[in-house]
Amino acid sequence: MKAAIIGTGYVGLPTGVGLAALGHTVICIDREKSKIDALKAGHITLYEDRLEELFHENVKAGRLSFTTSMQEGVSQADIVIIGVGTPPHPVKKEADMKYVYAAVTELAEHLQGYTVVAIKSTVTVGTGDDVEILIKKKNPAAHFDVVSLPEFLREGYAVHDFFNPDRVVVGTNSEKAKASIQELYKPLAEKTTMLFVGRRSAETIKYASNSFLAIKIHYINEMANFCEKTGADIEEVAKGMGLDNRIGPKFLHAGPGYGGSCFPKDTLAMLYMARQNDVEMALIHTSIEGNRRRKIQMAERILNAVKGIEKPKIAVWGLAFKNGTDDCRESPAVDIIGELLDYPVEIAAYDPKAKESAFNLLGHKVQYADSMYEAVQDADVLAILTEWEEFKQIDVEKLSSLMRKKKIVDCRNLLDKKTMLDHGFSYQGVGR
């Protein structure tokens, strides 16, 4: 099939590369010329495991190309997939649909022949209906169906998740559109469940899922606070809970709170939609508020560890919102650093992938180290804020010799507590 993907961000690019790898002919469209120029020149614009090799393979095979021209991308396509951003509205915090509507306005006139317009962006419930009306208005002759095709990939595992989706949710009542989406995902059909539902249900599934996961994270963080007071260990508690099939082991890792480009904005958007529809969603409200406080709590722990030291040096390991990505949008690490910077402290930070994107947010307010050891040189405390595997491989002796004070606040429970205590560190994890 011929597919056009609009938006070459964290969703659009892995989706485009993945569909090309399945054998489709894919053209990726972005309005940012610098991104398209970089991609055309063979420079990948974001970090995801295995993305780069697949990208080059498929460009070489002639299945993957890039353009800023809506006409070039859309006119040939059997399916147009919209993957543009839906950030929170600056005032109301609802999902801002302006990029979706701008993309739809631009694409409508270029539709030729029967085309499925699939909305992969996370959109307010009812957007599919509005998009359909908009296309009909802009191009009354167009022969098309609008489908909701929400994306569930996890950043850091985008390529893996593309090829191994838990489910592909498709919101449509059109048999023709259904057949097109089945054809698109045919090579993955045996590996996954394709769930065909109404368009509004598909749009809701995305928000319902993300809000649920955010609540789960908030829940385990509250439980971690409880464990700290009672002498239980959250790692053991989470393990015991996770063995229950009804609960499952995932998203039970106590930490510094959720972040990234999805959970914070999607919970806010869900809450906004609930209010608009006069429905109370107290759990979501509580998790949003609890998550905000969580980052302040973590900053307080770090500051407590350097209490009494004049202009302490704080080493930070991890800036990305999670491991496996360079994405720092709504990163708990960045928020925690923001809290720390209200005080007279010096911060040296290290992240294996996210230095550049963190710099866009934090600028010169922190020093950026090139290695985890450089960051801890003469530090009074080490704060671990992202769960990168490489942090687990530390040489404890070396760490010990480099730090001024042997203190660790491990907001990800990444290090072995006993080993750190045996080496004379004061060690504080979460919930243990």
Ligand code: NAD
């Ligand atoms: P992103 O900001 O990384 O990428 C969006 C891209 O769209 C940008 O490159 C931007 O230049 C481009 N764009 C915007 N308007 C355009 C237009 N009119 N024409 C062409 N290109 C345009 O966003 P993202 O993280 O990839 O998220 C995209 C959508 O997918 C959002 O709705 C998000 O909620 C959803 N989503 C994201 C994830 C994730 O892990 N990032 C997971 C699931 C769903």
